[in-house]
Amino acid sequence: MQPEEETYLIRKIQEFPQQRWKQLTNRRLQLWGGELTSKNVLVAQPMPPFVETYPDIIKRLKGTGVFDASPHKTPNHIIMNEYLPGQGIMPHEDGPAYFPVVATISLGSHAVFHYYRYKQDAVDSSPDRKEGRSIDPAPVLSVLLEPRSAVISEHALYTAHLHAIREVEEDPVTAGGAASPPELADLCVPIANWDRVTGPDAIRVMSEGGVLKRGVRYSLTCRDVEKVAQLKAFMKH
Numbered sequence: 001m002q003p004e005e006e007t008y009l010i011r012k013i014q015e016f017p018q019q020r021w022k023q024l025t026n027r028r029l030q031l032w033g034g035e036l037t038s039k040n041v042l043v044a045q046p047m048p049p050f051v052e053t054y055p056d057i058i059k060r061l062k063g064t065g066v067f068d069a070s071p072h073k074t075p076n077h078i079i080m081n082e083y084l085p086g087q088g089i090m091p092h093e094d095g096p097a098y099f100p101v102v103a104t105i106s107l108g109s110h111a112v113f114h115y116y117r118y119k120q121d122a123v124d125s126s127p128d129r130k131e132g133r134s135i136d137p138a139p140v141l142s143v144l145l146e147p148r149s150a151v152i153s154e155h156a157l158y159t160a161h162l163h164a165i166r167e168v169e170e171d172p173v174t175a176g177g178a179a180s181p182p183e184l185a186d187l188c189v190p191i192a193n194w195d196r197v198t199g200p201d202a203i204r205v206m207s208e209g210g211v212l213k214r215g216v217r218y219s220l221t222c223r224d225v226e227k228v229a230q231l232k233a234f235m236k237h
């Protein structure tokens with residue numbers, strides 16, 4: 001995505017009236033393309049024009065082919081999240097409403113996205129066990145999401161793992177060596193896509209080490225909701 005497209009999208013997002021936002025404890029979000037019922041059915045609403053026409057995000061995502069096997073062959077739902085520096089999202093799974101492919105577009109700032117797995121059941125007798133399976137605190141994969149990037153998660157990463165963004169204001173990075181990739185300094189986990197970053201600051205920090213400060217980030221998580229309410233059925237009577 002071009003910088004002027006990002007600027008345009010952020011301006012459009014900020015122009016939405018206050019009541020379009022859903023305020024959660026540690027971030028706020030908007031739903032584009034409609035709302036989900038308690039039975040995970042999408043009651044569809046038109047997408048905002050700025051994801052269909054300019055920039056034609058939906059068309060470009062379709063063009064990657066990653067939605068070819070999904071029921072509608074296109075993302076039909078977008079959760080747009082806003083994170084201030086220090087905000088994030090706890091480890092979670094996205095649940096059964098969606099076809100297991102998600103395209104995440106980042107605007108305005110980077111974030112580091114971590115994937116986690118559940119601990120193996122047999123040896124797990126921790127007190128939070130009753131609540132559900134407990135989570136292995138060491139991420140299995142950590143990816144730098146740069147502004148204007150799109151990252152696609154699918155298959156086992158989507159269906160058998162959790163994902164999260166830590167609630168930090170900056171991400172300290174230790175430079176890589178000849179045989180080792182750069183790491184997140186406080187977690188000691190490699191940044192899996194270190195050799196594919198494109199921003200000048202990110203490139204410098206990957207090779208020399210340093211700190212990436214988070215700004216306000218907007219994420220567009222684009223998915224295909226499998227079940228969509230048929231308005232026609234309601235209108236017959």
Ligand SMILES: O=C(O)CCC(=O)C(=O)O
Binds near residue numbers: 081163
């Ligand atoms: O902001 C992100 O990149 C992740 C958001 C997310 O995981 C979600 O909306 O389910």
Ligand SMILES: [Fe+2]
Binds near residue numbers: 093
């Ligand atoms: Fe998620």
